[in-house]
Amino acid sequence: MTDNKLTVISPEGLEIAEAYLQNGSDSERTAMSLGIPLETIVEYMNKREVKAYVDQLYFEGGFRNRERFAAVMDEIISHKLEEMEDTGMGSNKDILEIMKEAHSMKMKEMDMQIKLLAAEKSGGPAIQVNNQTNNNYNSLLEKILDAGK
DSSP, rough: OOOOOOOOOOOOHHHHHHOOOOOOTHHHHHHHTTTTTTTHHHHHHHHHHHHHEEEEEEEESSSGSHHHHHHHHHHHHHHHHHHHHHHHOOHHHHHHHHHHHHHHHHHHHHHHHHHHHHHHSSSSSSOOOOOOOOTTTTHHHHHHHHHHH
């Protein structure tokens, strides 16, 4: 699932997020490196847009990146097929076990994405309308008119 939404983050939030990642996701080291209070780091790191930015970078990097992960799984299967062909050892069951594991991981990932989408949608009403009924409008109007006499 590719999220094409633009994450809007303040320059301060961006700088803190970058420093946080450079300091091994350690809030205390981040605070020391930037020379600002730890409470400020924690406050910014708890902001939705900063969390989303850090999470996005985390999941795009290394083997957490789903495209790179899929490529590695393909390479493992190809290597296993070559090994079976060269040695004459192994069976289709070996390949099926690898594919079963890959499928299981993919299904878990999709389940988590569905849960995340459901959580985002149930975050509260998108539009809220507040109505106020003032039953004393007539008496208030009379008081204002009487005061003007």
